[in-house]
Amino acid sequence: MTFSLTSPFRKTFSNSLREKGLRPTKQRECVYGIILDKRDHPTADDIYYRVKKYLPGTSFATVYNCLETLVGCGLVRQVNMDRSPTRYCPNLTPHAHFKCNKTGRIYDIQIDEDTLSRMNALVPQGFEAENIDLSFSGTGNALEN
Amino acid sequence: MTFSLTSPFRKTFSNSLREKGLRPTKQRECVYGIILDKRDHPTADDIYYRVKKYLPGTSFATVYNCLETLVGCGLVRQVNMDRSPTRYCPNLTPHAHFKCNKTGRIYDIQIDEDTLSRMNALVPQGFEAENIDLSFSGTGNALEN
DNA sequence: AGTTATAAATGGAATTATTCTAATTATTAA
DNA sequence: TTAATAATTAGAATAATTCCATTTATAACT
Numbered sequence: 411m412t413f414s415l416t417s418p419f420r421k422t423f424s425n426s427l428r429e430k431g432l433r434p435t436k437q438r439e440c441v442y443g444i445i446l447d448k449r450d451h452p453t454a455d456d457i458y459y460r461v462k463k464y465l466p467g468t469s470f471a472t473v474y475n476c477l478e479t480l481v482g483c484g485l486v487r488q489v490n491m492d493r494s495p496t497r498y499c500p501n502l503t504p505h506a507h508f509k510c511n512k513t514g515r516i517y518d519i520q521i522d523e524d525t526l527s528r529m530n531a532l533v534p535q536g537f538e539a540e541n542i543d544l545s546f547s548g549t550g551n552a553l554e555n
Numbered sequence: 556m557t558f559s560l561t562s563p564f565r566k567t568f569s570n571s572l573r574e575k576g577l578r579p580t581k582q583r584e585c586v587y588g589i590i591l592d593k594r595d596h597p598t599a600d601d602i603y604y605r606v607k608k609y610l611p612g613t614s615f616a617t618v619y620n621c622l623e624t625l626v627g628c629g630l631v632r633q634v635n636m637d638r639s640p641t642r643y644c645p646n647l648t649p650h651a652h653f654k655c656n657k658t659g660r661i662y663d664i665q666i667d668e669d670t671l672s673r674m675n676a677l678v679p680q681g682f683e684a685e686n687i688d689l690s691f692s693g694t695g696n697a698l699e700n
Numbered sequence: 701a702g703t704t705a706t707a708a709a710t711g712g713a714a715t716t717a718t719t720c721t722a723a724t725t726a727t728t729a730a
Numbered sequence: 731t732t733a734a735t736a737a738t739t740a741g742a743a744t745a746a747t748t749c750c751a752t753t754t755a756t757a758a759c760t
Contacts, residue, residue, distance in 0.1 A: 431707095432707085433707065433708070433755085433756060433757080435708065435709080435755080435756080437708080437709070438708090454746080454747080455745095455746085467710080468709080468710090469709070469710045469711060469712095470710095470711090470747090471709075471710065471711075471712090471747095471748080471749085472708080472709050472710070474746095474747065475708075475709075476709095479708095488637075490635070490637050490638060492633075492635050493635060493641060493717085493718080493746095495745085495746060495747090496638060506677060508682055510682075511685070517682070519677050519678065519679065520677075521677060522677075524673075525670075525674060525676075525677060528669075528670045528673060529670060529674065529689065531670075532651060532664050532665075532666060532667075532670060533653065533664065533691055534664065534696075536695075536696045536697045536698055537653055537655075537691075537693065537694070538693045538694045539691040539692070539693040540656070540692060540694070541691060541692045541693060542689075542690075542691050543688075543689070543691070543692075544674065544677075544687075544688070544689050545687075545688045546678055546682075546684040546686060547684070547685060547686045547688075548678075548682065548683045548685035548686060549682070549683045550681075550682055551679075551681045551682060552681045553681055576736095577736085577737095578726090578727060578728080578736065578737070580726080580727080580736095580737065580738085582737080582738070583737090598717090599717080599718080600717085612738085612739080613738085614738070614739045614740065615718090615739095615740090616718095616719085616738075616740075616741090617737080617738050617739070619717095619719075620737075620738075621737095621738095624737095638717095638746085638747080640716085640717060640718090641717085641718090
């Protein structure tokens with residue numbers, strides 16, 4: 411059994427790939443579906459084991475390849491916190507991340523327009539920011555811990 | 556020949572270490588001096604080769620050990636951009652980093668109090684941020700490139 | 701449908717930054 | 731000056747990721 415995207419996601423998925431002349435393979439669909447599914451910022455390793463349940467023949471290289479492709483198409487984003495393994499996130503709105511040092515869990519934090527533009531205003535003349543990255547670490551939601 | 560800190564830095568250096576019951580060794584002084592010297596955000600690798608000029612017997616493990624110690628004492632800060640090697644920075648004021656994708660160079664960007672407090676205000680109730688990290692990447696200072 | 705050209709997937713080896721380990725050397729306190 | 735402890739050392743180990751050569755799947759064209 412393969413991991414099937416629901417219709418609107420499937421459309422976004424194949425359109426984004428086709429726009430770049432790339433093929434919507436079942437491995438790519440599965441990886442994308444898994445990232446959309448739990449939204450728990452899984453690592454490549456996490457994704458690998460989840461993909462295996464649907465497509466047992468999948469290799470690590472494929473997971474990395476798929477992730478690179480999905481990132482390249484703008485379908486998912488990489489989240490890097492310090493030197494820990496890269497995590498993947500389907501939330502494409504401007505947001506920051508908060509990592510709880512106790513649980514390792516990562517939370518999305520929305521950034522309002524005003525704060526976002528202030529942050530962008532920090533960039534000096536002559537510099538052109540393509541990417542902005544804001545992250546926090548500390549102790550997470552006391553209620554959940 | 557060893558790398559000697561100028562008097563005010565040397566004092567900060569040995570005080571910070573002694574406060575934690577750690578020894579101000581020549582390797583630690585050298586690593587710290589090198590980070591203060593060029594302020595170009597060197598990697599452990601960069602630091603290793605620079606240290607070797609002064610203390611040829613120094614090993615990689617020592618460089619990593621020294622860096623860990625210096626970070627632990629709050630004398631230097633780690634700068635992580637994506638998955639690239641960790642860089643080290645003696646600037647302890649609140650500041651962001653800008654990485655030029657063309658040259659690889661990293662620039663410090665000051666963060667004003669107002670913007671900083673707005674960023675901190677993004678953290679939701681129940682979360683306690685110990686660390687905040689803001690970084691940009693894109694194309695750097697056109698005049699310098 | 702069948703062929704062909706090309707893109708993607710695969711398994712395993714290689715790479716890279718970093719950490720660990722056990723033995724040696726240096727520093728500090730008594 | 732010695733003893734206790736901390737730091738350094740060389741090299742092995744690890745972990746995440748990338749590379750490579752081969753096989754398989756996909757899409758375009760008969």
